[in-house]
Amino acid sequence: MKKVAVVLGSDSDLKVVEKTISTLKEFSVPYEVHILSAHRTPDQLTAFAKSAESSDISLIIAAAGKAAHLGGVIASHTVLPVIAIPIDSSLNGLDALLSTVQMPSGIPVATVAVNGALNAALLAIQILSINEPVLLEKLKIYRQNNTQAVLEKNNIIEEIFNIKR
Numbered sequence: 001m002k003k004v005a006v007v008l009g010s011d012s013d014l015k016v017v018e019k020t021i022s023t024l025k026e027f028s029v030p031y032e033v034h035i036l037s038a039h040r041t042p043d044q045l046t047a048f049a050k051s052a053e054s055s056d057i058s059l060i061i062a063a064a065g066k067a068a069h070l071g072g073v074i075a076s077h078t079v080l081p082v083i084a085i086p087i088d089s090s091l092n093g094l095d096a097l098l099s100t101v102q103m104p105s106g107i108p109v110a111t112v113a114v115n116g117a118l119n120a121a122l123l124a125i126q127i128l129s130i131n132e133p134v135l136l137e138k139l140k141i142y143r144q145n146n147t148q149a150v151l152e153k154n155n156i157i158e159e160i161f162n163i164k165r
């Protein structure tokens with residue numbers, strides 16, 4: 001299986017992106033992690049994005065806050081899918097969300113919710129599962145477990161609040 005590249009605009013994004021990394025690990029998806037910035041390391045980011053396709057990378061997850069151009073800049077240099085996580089570094093993440101999601105036609109970036117680290121990993125795994133039946137099965141089990149967990153919570157809350165039925 002090819003690797004997922006996780007790119008952070010700053011080490012300060014790591015506390016959110018840890019969930020992305022741990023989820024990829026949970027599904028045994030190979031990954032690599034980089035700190036590269038659209039503004040602070042533009043040359044290195046461009047070199048990374050241009051070489052990603054030939055570097056055994058299947059898709060890229062880009063996490064950045066504030067004027068978050070990381071996902072868009074990467075997407076402009078590669079046709080690999082780019083999933084972006086707007087990070088709440090200021091303004092409740094609204095600045096990063098709009099900077100990330102409002103891409104011009106022709107250069108898509110799949111943007112998850114502000115700090116949506118788990119969903120970024122799951123979306124990446126869902127894309128990979130098109131060619132990886134093992135991941136497809138793991139995703140189905142993950143969903144079933146999710147459903148079960150909610151139903152168990154529902155049982156508890158119903159017992160607490162609906163004593164009379």
Ligand code: RP5
Binds near residue numbers: 066067
């Ligand atoms: C963005 O600016 C980073 O992705 C981070 O979310 C934010 C703040 O970066 P630091 O000043 O903490 O390095 O580029």
